[in-house]
Amino acid sequence: MTDKTKNNLRKGVGLFLSVWTVLVGVAFIVQVWRIYGLGDNPFTVDSIGAYFRQIAVPVYIWLAAVVIGGVLLLAFPVPQKKVTPYIDLKCTLARLNKRLPESGEEAKKLQKKRLVAQWICVVAAMACAVIALVYMVADYQLSATSGFFAEHTEAERLLRALIWFIAAAALAIATAYFVQGTYKKEIAFAKSEIAANAKNGVKVTAQAERVTLKDVLLKKFAFMQSKWFTLGLRIVIGVLGVVFIITGIFNGGMKAVLYKAITICSQCIGIG
């Protein structure tokens, strides 16, 4: 069997396993919602088992595919792959900029765009966080008057807060990709400028490194990087930990942990 055939076989099984994994997952989810929606409560092991037996065949196929995938790997081992370095665009750009007397006009525009995008993201994310926090803690009239949400007001608050968190996360992901794009473009500009300078025989003196707020803060709090500061912090936290535990033993904290741990936690196992 040629390497190409082996590779195709591995890919085929991998792809089948991926699709089947998702399908089996969806089948499980559908069945559990069917039990909740259609099942007769009080549930019994048999009545729930009947729902899951309906998806037994796909699950067995999935298990077989996992085993076959393993056997295939045994028969046709995957060729070892190279470890590829993680390219940090920011570091790469900083290195390239050291070989340029000054950033070009286009590069400066990109830097401005990047800065604006980052600040917009920070402000918007903070706004989302504040709104989410208000939904969590503020005293306001909730919409549900009966049913699940009326019994669990924190669930309704969480749902409202989560929407704002998702919005912030989406914005952050979009900004991250935009920033990455600007770095890539700026690197391309820097490389072309370096090449042009080399071609024209321009002698380059490295541009002064831009001092960022992070640099200033790092310099100011340089003592925090020292070995002795770390040691001191470790001792403080260690001593505090021991004192807290002793205090907890005497204020009943330990008994509370034991009581909770030996009693079935209905919330944990999902029965309310």
Next chain:
Amino acid sequence: MKKFFGKIKNWFISHAPTKRRIIQLYSALLHNAYLKGFITGDMYKGSTKNVCFPGLNCYSCPGAIGACPLGSLQNALGESSVRTPTYVLGILALFALMLGRTICGWLCPVGLGQDLLYKIKTPKIKKSKATRVLSYLKYFMLIVLVVIVPLMFAVPGFCEYICPAGTVAGILSFPNNPDWLADLGPFFTWKFTLLIVIIVLSIFCYRTFCRFLCPLGALYGFFNKIALLGVKLDKNKCTDCGLCQGVCPMDIKKVGDHECISCGKCISVCPAKAISWKGSKLFVRKNDTDMPAQAESANLLGMVKPKEEAVENVAPETTVQTDKIAENTASEVKTDEEV
């Protein structure tokens, strides 16, 4: 036939469990040492449940012999009007100080489960900017579900709405406690759905739960830099080649930062030997890593540049050489796609 069995033997030799995996298995067993509980459905009620265990392991699990740190913390915060939650905070502080997120990588049973699921050979979702941003979701979980909800509503928010360990504990308990089935409802339906989503995603994406959702990991992550055990980077030796980030399955920015679970994969691939274990003399051997087979063989064959040579090549003014070293090493050091 002989050839086939030879292949199987070779496979077992090359896939022998690493020390990390063995420790994970022991730890999972230790967290759930009351094996009788899995058969009878009884909970362990001994005095060891006075103490929280380091890893995420629901105390309602029939096998659990210790208390869950996260559940205990939420309950303690919920009862903070009665007593200050010093006991749980003290235990968590000591765990975090001693081990940091090494707990996630080496001791947590939930982490072990996800590691094993990721072994299933399917196409994988690689880390990216999106996963990096999503990794901050666990801080939302920590602040909102573990702190705000218990403080305000006296409800263990994370346990009630998210925790997959609790759902698994429920599934394991139901057959022996059929009476509980009468209480099944929206909570269990939601949590079961979430459990399935996490399991499916863990097959495609490395440690989905740990990276994006686990508030315990978020909490331990704050202490990663000062933890007594973990990995550390020698900045003087580092050549910025980026191989450590390339081989790391977590969303780290730097070795040993709040995302690092100290699995040790980066130690093997570092061409400048700039990464090592903290307190290695006390706890572990210097080159005790998660991928010994490939990396050590690479070392033995002289594929990895020795420390002196790598450092020598990178003079401050010759910045391009840093990239070259990375490229050279990348083409020399080989490893599996997924470990």
